[in-house]
Amino acid sequence: xxxxxxxxxxxxxxxxxxxxxxxxxxxxxxxxxxYRQDPGMGxxxxxxxxxxxxxDQGEVPNGYxxxxxxxxxxxxxxxSAAPSQTSVYFCAxxxxxxxxxxxxxxxxGTRLTVL
Amino acid sequence: xxxxxxxxxxxxxxEGDSAVIKCTYSDSASNYFPWYKQExxxxxxxxxxxxxxxxxxxxxxxxxxxxxxxxxxxxxxTETQPEDSAVYFCAALWGDNAxxxxxxxxxxxxxxxx
Numbered sequence: 400x401x402x403x404x405x406x407x408x409x410x411x412x413x414x415x416x417x418x419x420x421x422x423x424x425x426x427x428x429x430x431x432x433x434y435r436q437d438p439g440m441g442x443x444x445x446x447x448x449x450x451x452x453x454x455d456q457g458e459v460p461n462g463y464x465x466x467x468x469x470x471x472x473x474x475x476x477x478x479s480a481a482p483s484q485t486s487v488y489f490c491a492x493x494x495x496x497x498x499x500x501x502x503x504x505x506x507x508g509t510r511l512t513v514l
Numbered sequence: 515x516x517x518x519x520x521x522x523x524x525x526x527x528x529e530g531d532s533a534v535i536k537c538t539y540s541d542s543a544s545n546y547f548p549w550y551k552q553e554x555x556x557x558x559x560x561x562x563x564x565x566x567x568x569x570x571x572x573x574x575x576x577x578x579x580x581x582x583x584x585x586x587x588x589x590x591x592t593e594t595q596p597e598d599s600a601v602y603f604c605a606a607l608w609g610d611n612a613x614x615x616x617x618x619x620x621x622x623x624x625x626x627x628x
Contacts, residue, residue: 432615441520441603441620442558457615458515489557495614503548503616505557 400425403506405490411512412480420475420509422490428504430493431473435459435486436508442489448473449495480513487511516541516608520619527594528627535622537604538586546607547587548616549578553600561602562589594626 406421424431432447444457448467462484464476473492477484490506517540527533539547548563564571564578564587571578575594580587591598604619 430615434618439621442618444615444617447615458617502560502563505559507557 402426403490403492403504405488405506405509407509408507409510411514412477413514414480414482416477416480418477418480420477420488420490420511422473422475422506423471424473424490424492424504424506425471426492426494426504427470428492428494429470430495430503431467432457432491432493432503433463433465433473433475434489434491435484436489437486445475445488477511482513485511485513516544516606516617518604518606518617518619520604520622522622523620524623524625526625526627529594529596531594533589533591533594533598533624533626535589535602535604535624536586537588537606537619538584539606539617540585541606541608542582542585544606544608546614547578547580548605548607549576549589550603550605550618551600552603552621558603591624594624596626596628599624599626 403424429450433445434442443459446465448454454465488509491503493503494501520537545566550558551561552558564580575592577590601621601623603621605616
């Protein structure tokens with residue numbers, strides 16, 4: 400199993416540009432989520448999904464859109480990039496069966512710089 | 515939603531000493547508390563977790579304790595080694611049957627000096 404994969408690993412955007420960060424998992428996990436990690440800070444939840452066709456907002460959703468058309472994929476779209484969105488983005492997935500105690504797996508991250 | 519606070523933000527210890535990181539949470543309904551280790555430039559990885567029906571859990575040199583009444587839990591690392599140097603995050607699981615998500619603390623940068 401590849402686990403959770405993310406592309407690209409690095410990206411530089413200009414202010415106002417849009418782009419999509421890709422995330423995929425091959426573990427058949429129902430739950431997927433996106434976090435951002437700013438320098439010296441913790442992980443803040445952007446959006447999450449509890450299954451195909453279901454998404455919800457996390458702590459910092461403004462400026463981002465998500466969709467979940469399949470169990471495997473959970474792309475994150477930046478609508479109009481701003482310097483404040485410079486961060487490392489982590490995608491994660493988890494299997495909620497068994498009492499919701501299962502381990503959450505993270506992807507390798509995408510380092511995004513907005514100029 | 516849940517709010518998780520983590521202290522200290524940085525911790526420096528000598529190799530062989532113990533390290534303790536503490537977290538508090540706000541939602542008394544939270545029932546699962548994992549700890550993640552993140553090495554520089556890498557993804558966070560689970561190192562230990564505890565459920566609300568357990569007060570303590572150990573795995574070799576690491577242990578986690580939970581006080582549900584006070585709503586706080588702690589990570590204990592004994593006999594620290596240089597490879598323990600990393601950022602550690604605590605988290606708490608919140609939400610209802612419609613979906614459970616993890617809220618993370620702000621992280622603790624642990625430095626183990628040889």
